[in-house]
Amino acid sequence: MDIPLVEPEDVPRPPPEVRLREVAVVAHPDGRRLRVNLRLTPFLEKPNVDLEVRDSAGDRLASATIVETTESDLALTLHLRSQAVDRPLTLVTTVSYREHGSVDRRETGFGAASS
Numbered sequence: 622m623d624i625p626l627v628e629p630e631d632v633p634r635p636p637p638e639v640r641l642r643e644v645a646v647v648a649h650p651d652g653r654r655l656r657v658n659l660r661l662t663p664f665l666e667k668p669n670v671d672l673e674v675r676d677s678a679g680d681r682l683a684s685a686t687i688v689e690t691t692e693s694d695l696a697l698t699l700h701l702r703s704q705a706v707d708r709p710l711t712l713v714t715t716v717s718y719r720e721h722g723s724v725d726r727r728e729t730g731f732g733a734a735s736s
Contacts, residue, residue, distance in 0.1 A: 633663040636721045646731045659695040671715040
């Protein structure tokens, strides 16, 4: 009799198989902060996560890098360099490894709140 100790989708993955499971962005009412929630597949090696917020013209409004995260569920607040007036905005999230390069990338569109 086999008793699974871990669900198949929760088995830690090697770097080339690590993926973003979920990316969610919520703008704070002040229009200058964004709450970002990320969920990665479980991983064997600690990945880097790059986040970049761009306006519709492609200008960068905020960015952050998480180096060798130990957590697969992440929540953070990004602060925009200026109040976002050019909507829609896009959060570009990239998962990478120094030795393997980028293994997953997602663009998440959203609208920022105005003050």
